Amino acid sequence: MLSVAMRYIKQKDIAEDATQEAFIKAFKHLASFTGEVSFGAWLKRIVINQCIDYCRKLKFTDELSDSNLKVIDEGFEDDWKVENHITVNQVKDALEALPEKYAIILKLYLIEGYDHEEISGILNIKENNSRIQLYRGKKYLQKQLKQLNNERFA
Template sequence: MEALYIDKHYQLVVECKQGSKKACYELYRLYSKAMLNVAFRIVNNMDEAEDVLQESFLDAFNKVKDFRQETTFGLWLKQIVVNRSINLLRKRKLEWVEMENEQLENIADEETCDDDEMLYKVAQVKEAMKLLPEGYRVVLSLYLLEGYDHEEIGQVLNITENTSRTQFLRAKRKLSEVLKIKGVA
């Protein structure tokens, strides 16, 4: 089943490279929702996330002939979306605070709960993340939700790895405070 999925996406990319508008539309249909979520988690504004999404797909389709398929189309597109989102934040003149020698903390112990309770808590955490300062939210999103490590975050955001770690730790503390106020933590 997974091979069929990969083959279908591979074929769509091939057709898109050949100029098929239908294949491009199908790729858009398959990936747009997930990529909109990625953009929204970074920019925290739906209108801007939609703009990032459209610009990202335009970039992808304009550069699809350069896509060598060494990775999946989805991963390649996600990198475009993340870069576009970060560029938008830079345009907002996002200021990063660099702190040296900050101690790393252990991630809070996981609680055991049923699936419904877990989904409810995840939704509350995502809502609380929207209340964080932009720098904190971006690093936290890239690290926890998008799976980037601090070195990669540093490269993408043009900050040091240590700054990424610092922002992450501060974001966790601030998120914990927000969740306590909301009665979640």
């Protein structure tokens, strides 16, 4: 669970605190575990929520809502191709370099596998905000990976 926390909080000591708080919450609310999902998935969700709470408290995130929102075509979500020579570690590094408001949503969507409804519930934002932030984060990530590609041939 610490590795999950480290995806969201880059400082190990703070990630450890968030993980510990998540375990305490899980223990206190063990009776609410219904078994609809695996125990690991239930605990992981608590850890992620705790990390996001820590990020908000420590002001690691920017405002996640936008005032002038437009509906974005969901077809973009299927296009996640990268150049063949780009490694998984390079993608992870580029993801870590993103602004937090994009990185959190990209991690929830790509790594944790949450859909927009779940992300909106976790972050307490509208589903459309989740889509927009994912779209913007994806464009930002693609831009960084394109720079890596250009540096390779420079």
